[in-house]
Amino acid sequence: xxxxxxxxxxxxxxxxxxxxxxxxxxxxxxxxxxxxxxxxxxxxxxxxxxxxxxxxxxxxxxxxxxxxxxxxxxxxxxxxxxxxxxxxxxxxxxxxxxxxxxxxxxxxxxxxxxxxxxxxxxxxxxxxxxxx
Amino acid sequence: xxxxxxxxxxxxxxxxxxxxxxxxxxxxxxxxxxxxxxxxxxxxxxxxxxxxxxxxxxxxxxxxxxxxxxxxxxxxxxxxxxxxxxxxxxxxxxxxxxxxxxxxxxxxxxxxxxxxxxxxxxxxxxxxxxxx
Amino acid sequence: xxxxxxxxxxxxxxxxxxxxxxxxxxxxxxxxxxxxxxxxxxxxxxxxxxxxxxxxxxxxxxxxxxxxxxxxxxxxxxxxxxxxxxxxxxxxxxxxxxxxxxxxxxxxxxxxxxxxxxxxxxxxxxxxxxxx
Numbered sequence: 001x002x003x004x005x006x007x008x009x010x011x012x013x014x015x016x017x018x019x020x021x022x023x024x025x026x027x028x029x030x031x032x033x034x035x036x037x038x039x040x041x042x043x044x045x046x047x048x049x050x051x052x053x054x055x056x057x058x059x060x061x062x063x064x065x066x067x068x069x070x071x072x073x074x075x076x077x078x079x080x081x082x083x084x085x086x087x088x089x090x091x092x093x094x095x096x097x098x099x100x101x102x103x104x105x106x107x108x109x110x111x112x113x114x115x116x117x118x119x120x121x122x123x124x125x126x127x128x129x130x131x132x
Numbered sequence: 133x134x135x136x137x138x139x140x141x142x143x144x145x146x147x148x149x150x151x152x153x154x155x156x157x158x159x160x161x162x163x164x165x166x167x168x169x170x171x172x173x174x175x176x177x178x179x180x181x182x183x184x185x186x187x188x189x190x191x192x193x194x195x196x197x198x199x200x201x202x203x204x205x206x207x208x209x210x211x212x213x214x215x216x217x218x219x220x221x222x223x224x225x226x227x228x229x230x231x232x233x234x235x236x237x238x239x240x241x242x243x244x245x246x247x248x249x250x251x252x253x254x255x256x257x258x259x260x261x262x263x264x
Numbered sequence: 265x266x267x268x269x270x271x272x273x274x275x276x277x278x279x280x281x282x283x284x285x286x287x288x289x290x291x292x293x294x295x296x297x298x299x300x301x302x303x304x305x306x307x308x309x310x311x312x313x314x315x316x317x318x319x320x321x322x323x324x325x326x327x328x329x330x331x332x333x334x335x336x337x338x339x340x341x342x343x344x345x346x347x348x349x350x351x352x353x354x355x356x357x358x359x360x361x362x363x364x365x366x367x368x369x370x371x372x373x374x375x376x377x378x379x380x381x382x383x384x385x386x387x388x389x390x391x392x393x394x395x396x
Contacts, residue, residue, distance in 0.1 A: 001359060001366070002396040027394055030164065030257065032294065032357055036368030038310040045218035046170040050202035054211050055218070058198050066322050070314040079318045086309035086319070086374070087352050088219050093164055095133060095257060102133070104168030104253075110218070121368075125294065125359060126394040130159055130258040132134040162296065162389065177350035178302040182334035186343045187350070190330050220351050225296055227265060227389060234265070236300030236385075242350070262291055262390040264266040 002124045008040075008116035012059050014052040017042075017122070018101075018109045025099035030127040035090030039081035039115035042090055042122070047108040059084060059114060081114035088112065093127075134256045140172075140248035144191050146184040149174075149254070150233075150241045157231035162259040167222030171213035171247035174224055174254070179240040191216060191246060213246035220244065225259075266388045272304075272380035276323050278316040281306075281386070282365070282372045289363035294391040299354030303345035303379035306356055306386070311372040323348060323378060345378035352376065357391075 004020050021031065035042050045055070062084055069079035092109065095102040113120070136152050153163070167174050177187070194216055201211035224241065227234040235241075245252070268284050285295070299306050309315070326348055333343035356373065359366040377384070 001361065001393075027396075029394075030259070032359075032393075034357070034359065034367075036371065038308065038368070038370045043218040044170070044222060046214050051211065051214060053202040054215055057202075058215050061198070066325070070317040070321075079315065082310050082315060083318055083322050086307040089221055089353055090308060091357055093166070093223055093225075093357075095164075095166065095255060097133065103166075104170070106170045107168065123359060124396060126396050127259060127294070127391060128394060129133075129164075130161075130260060132159075132256060132258050162391070175350040176302065176354060178346050183343065183346060185334040186347055189334075190347050193330065221353055225298070225355055225357075227296075227298065227387060229265065235298075236302070238302045239300065259391060261265075261296075262293075262392060264291075264388060264390050 004122040006111060006120040006122060008113035008118055008120060011116050012056050013113040013116055014055040015111045016047045016108050017111045021101050021109060026096040027126050028096050029129040031094040031096060032125040032127060033092045033094060034123045036121045036123055039078055039085050040120055041085045041088035041112040042092055043088060043110055044092060044103060044107040045110045046106050055112060059112060078115045085114050136254040138243060138252040138254060140245035140250055140252060143248055144188050145245040145248055146187040147243045148179045148240050149243045153226065153233050153241060158228040159258050160228050161261040163226040163228060164257040164259060165224045165226060166255045168253045168255055171210055171217050172252055173217045173220035173222050173244040175220060175242055176224060176235060176239040177242045178238050187244060191244060210247045217246050268386040270375060270384040270386060272377035272382055272384060275380055276320050277377040277380055278319040279375045280311045280372050281375045285358065285365050285373060290360040291390050292360050293393040295358040295360060296389040296391060297356045297358060298387045300385045300387055303342055303349050304384055305349045305352035305354050305376040307352065307374055308356060308367060308371040309374045310370050319376060323376060342379045349378050
């Protein structure tokens with residue numbers, strides 16, 4: 001297992017982390033990328049500043065709408081981040097062909113911070129595949 | 133990697149694509165099914181016309197409720213489809229036993245178009261497993 | 265494939281099932297955990313009674329807010345559970361290192377019953393990985 005470190009700067013922040021996976025050659029097959037936290041998520045989506053503003057606004061609104069929170073009593077402000085990150089999910093499987101990331105044309109790897117700023121870690125694991 | 137093509141006919145459309153995976157023998161283990169797009173999703177769920185009407189109505193309502201959108205300025209009408217597809221997710225792992233799909237009794241493979249009609253692609257990859 | 269049985273006691277119930285995966289030694293690599301149902305979900309999240317009350321309340325509110333349902337006509341009360349479980353998702357990949365579950369410090373495996381009480385099953389599959 002390989003780990004990437006990531007520093008987030010805001011409470012809610014969408015970050016394109018595709019570059020972590022394009023700068024080197026990987027074994028063909030699949031990479032599993034796992035967020036090792038309970039208040040952040042990862043997904044494949046389109047990149048761009050307007051798109052990121054939308055991801056962040058929707059996350060902020062959902063967090064506000066879904067309260068009030070019991071967990072608040074102990075960890076002010078982050079129960080909502082737990083629920084949202086759990087529901088969005090924190091794992092991706094990335095196809096690797098000829099050593100390179102082989103996803104759809106518009107698919108970028110997007111990390112969604114929901115309780116930042118924090119130091120974050122992504123665990124990366126390689127899985128072999130078989131011809132079909 | 134194998135690719136299935138899929139033609140959707142409506143803007144928001146739930147389609148049972150289980151038949152793509154039942155008509156042939158697969159290597160035992162797991163199949164990874166990945167949507168190669170940023171405005172469509174895939175999940176395991178129950179099939180049927182009433183159920184599909186519910187999936188489609190919830191998707192349409194969520195898309196309407198979560199606006200207004202920044203990304204709208206550039207791609208009218210599909211920022212919401214990006215956010216919803218990212219949050220639902222576009223990957224499934226399907227167990228294969230004795231060459232056949234081995235999911236739960238009521239589980240069907242459902243593709244959710246969120247910005248159609250379009251020509252869509254599903255990437256399918258085979259993964260070996262070990263006895264437990 | 266190995267199956268774990270699980271008995272839920274309430275209509276909507278978050279259950280920490282991490283203990284199912286910590287009491288024994290697993291082959292190094294990954295475990296795929298799949299919910300074999302269409303009205304329950306699984307995810308990695310923080311545990312604790314306040315946190316669970318939040319998960320359950322959000323699930324109950326989302327289910328109430330998203331109606332009315334077409335599928336209701338045939339299966340009273342569970343169309344919403346289908347939609348919510350499909351959107352949250354029912355599969356997790358768990359890293360195993362030195363025979364033990366190797367997830368983040370606060371990550372626990374949480375099963376979310378959305379149409380209980382019922383007898384539930386989790387399918388567990390072992391996948392080998394390669395060094396990176």
